[in-house]
Amino acid sequence: MKRLMCTTFLAVMLLTGGTAFGSQISFGIRIGPPPAPRVLRVTPPPPSPQFVWIPGYWYPNGRNYKWHAGYWTQPPYEGARWSEPHHDGQMYFAGYWEGGNGRVEHDHRSDRAKERDHRH
Numbered sequence: 001m002k003r004l005m006c007t008t009f010l011a012v013m014l015l016t017g018g019t020a021f022g023s024q025i026s027f028g029i030r031i032g033p034p035p036a037p038r039v040l041r042v043t044p045p046p047p048s049p050q051f052v053w054i055p056g057y058w059y060p061n062g063r064n065y066k067w068h069a070g071y072w073t074q075p076p077y078e079g080a081r082w083s084e085p086h087h088d089g090q091m092y093f094a095g096y097w098e099g100g101n102g103r104v105e106h107d108h109r110s111d112r113a114k115e116r117d118h119r120h
Contacts, residue, residue: 033087034058034065046072057085060092076104 035058043053056070075082076097085095097104 031060031063031065031092033089034092038067043070044072050074052082054082054095055084057095059085059094073106075099077101080104 037058038056046053051072051074054071054073057068058065059068060066077099080097080099080101083096083098086093095106097106
């Protein structure tokens, strides 16, 4: 019992002590870089002029990667540019929109509900 109390006390001190000194604790899973992108030979025609083609990409799915096929979507605001997802050799960075109105994370579920994403 005494050992459990000491272990618990030490854990609490380490976790709270880190915040007292301004340090940060983060947890993540490193799964390495994704496979090479798949090649699309023909891009389907846009559903309308305001749609932008997002090329296919690999994204983390647990300890592996899953392919997300390319698709047409509408930017969240006029002038927004797509920053593609990428892996820098150490970490994966998700794609996002950026421009004069700031950064917008891309949420496929939300965009489909708002009918911004178009699938062939």
